[in-house]
Amino acid sequence: MISGTGITKTFTQRGGVLGAREVPALRGVDFAIPKGGAVSFIGESGCGKTTLGRIIAGLETCDSGEIVIDGVAMSSLSHRRRQPYFRRVQLIHQDPYSALNPTRTIHQALAAPLALRARQTGRPRSWADERARELLGLVGLDPGYVLPRYPHQLSGGMRQRVVIARALTVDPEVLVADEAVSMIDVSLRLGILALLKDLRERLGVSVLFITHDVATARYIGTDGELYVIYRGQVVERGPVESVISAPVHPYTQALLSAIPVLHGLESPGEQRVVPVEASGEHPDGCLFAPRCPFRTERCERERPALGRDGDVPQEHACFHPERRSVVAVPVSRR
Ligand SMILES: Nc1ncnc2c1ncn2[C@@H]1O[C@H](COP(=O)(O)OP(=O)(O)O)[C@@H](O)[C@H]1O
Ligand SMILES: [Mg+2]
Structure with missing residues (x-):
């Protein structure tokens, strides 16, 4: 379970004729992502969705407010001690191509985090190879085909599945999908959304969908919660069906x-x-x-x-x- 209260963030943008300008990106946002639950943030471009996703994943700090992961307030921990908590939250970017190193095969991309995972959990090295195959299977890819290939040899949809498999190497509790299908061919989008839904059911992982697109937000399912964000403030929040059918x-x-x-x-x-x-x-x-x-x-x-x-x-x-x-x-x- 991950939650936040009063999350506030202001950026200072420099340059331009007016000099430095303060941009309030988030204005006191409260949220909760229940274990195994699905939450969706929706709002137009620039409303602060990515900033909020990055703060939830520990890639950005907030100016004020508190993030609580499994009952522990992140502000009470040193930067180093926060890391294992934020590792439970994995971010999936919109661009699966830039997320993967073009000079490494998919096998190499998965081997590094899995070797580390094997060491952390006291498993033999051979486990990493087995687990790579298992994870690729879980995201709907054929390991024999995908493992020896480079990112550019795969379609956008396959690459995004590889990125999801890599996020799963650390056994996360939450997947944050930030516009995760916006750069993927329209015909392949539904497959990725269905995969995230499926992982929620099979692994009990929570999914946070960040999107500007109502159809995508709606896809999270009837038990999901929708947060509508306008200029850094949550203006409406509730069960996805009631927000959509009677906003x-x-x-x-x-x-x-x-x-x-x-x-x-x-x-x-x-x-x-x-x-x-x-x-x-x-x-x-x-x-x-x-x-x-x-x-x-x-x-x-x-x-x-x-x-x-x-x-x-x-x-x-x-x-x-x-x-x-x-x-x-x-x-x-x-
Ligand atoms: N690193 C940054 N430096 C300066 N301003 C930023 C930075 N990141 C985001 N912003 C600004 O914060 C606001 C929210 O951005 P963002 O979170 O990316 O919105 P969204 O993902 O909803 O499009 C925007 O006005 C954006 O220009
Ligand atoms: Mg964004």
């Missing part, structure tokens, strides 16, 4: 309204929520207020915190939450 935050509604309506689906018509042209920043107000078609004077003065009210199953950060069915549904369901 209450205007930003979530706008995000879902943008999905094209496919054949066999019925558009909810009037219900689409289209953000308005941004109008001025309100330093203390709701972050979405400048673009929100439903904003009131209060939204420009005060920033709503994430919380629960009424009978809505999800949490939201909005003074005027209202259920709106913005997602197209199969024609037969109506």
Whole structure:
């Protein structure tokens, strides 16, 4: 189990005519990834998803807030003593090609971490070879074909499977998949998503999906939780089905309204929520207020915190939450 409270991160961007500029990437994010669970972070580019994923994987530190892994607060440990905890969280990048060394065969790529694992766990060296074959099988690859080959000899989908197999060499508890299918051929994406789902069921590993794409977020399954992030703040959070079928935050509604309506689906018509042209920043107000078609004077003065009210199953950060069915549904369901 890994959780975080009040995760805050501001970057200082230098250069440009205005000199240094402070960019708030995360503004007090709380999250929990239960053991064996599935969680998805969704939001448009630049909202802070990758930064949050990197902090969860221990590749970046937060300015304030706390990450707790299996009951241990990471701030209480030295950098060195934190490492074994963060090793339980493995990050899978969007680009499987740059994640693998082009001059090494897949056998070499897996042998190094597995030899280390063999030493750590007191297993014989021969175990590493066996385990490499086993892991490749687990991710749906033929070890005999893949092991002697170089990354460029494999398809993007196969490479991403190798990256996942390599992440599994350390027996992680959490896989963080950051836009893990965005650079893969559309026809192969579903296979990778199905694999991650399958690993969750077979190994009990938790999966954190980070995506800007609603269809991918939806794929995590009915027992998953969805976090909608807008400019570094979680604005809606809850069971994936209820957030998607009855979102209450205007930003979530706008995000879902943008999905094209496919054949066999019925558009909810009037219900689409289209953000308005941004109008001025309100330093203390709701972050979405400048673009929100439903904003009131209060939204420009005060920033709503994430919380629960009424009978809505999800949490939201909005003074005027209202259920709106913005997602197209199969024609037969109506
Ligand atoms: N290393 C960095 N230095 C400066 N700014 C950064 C850095 N990493 C991210 N940012 C900024 O933080 C914000 C969030 O970025 P990121 O986490 O990559 O968003 P996302 O993954 O949702 O697209 C963006 O405004 C981005 O420009
Ligand atoms: Mg990103």
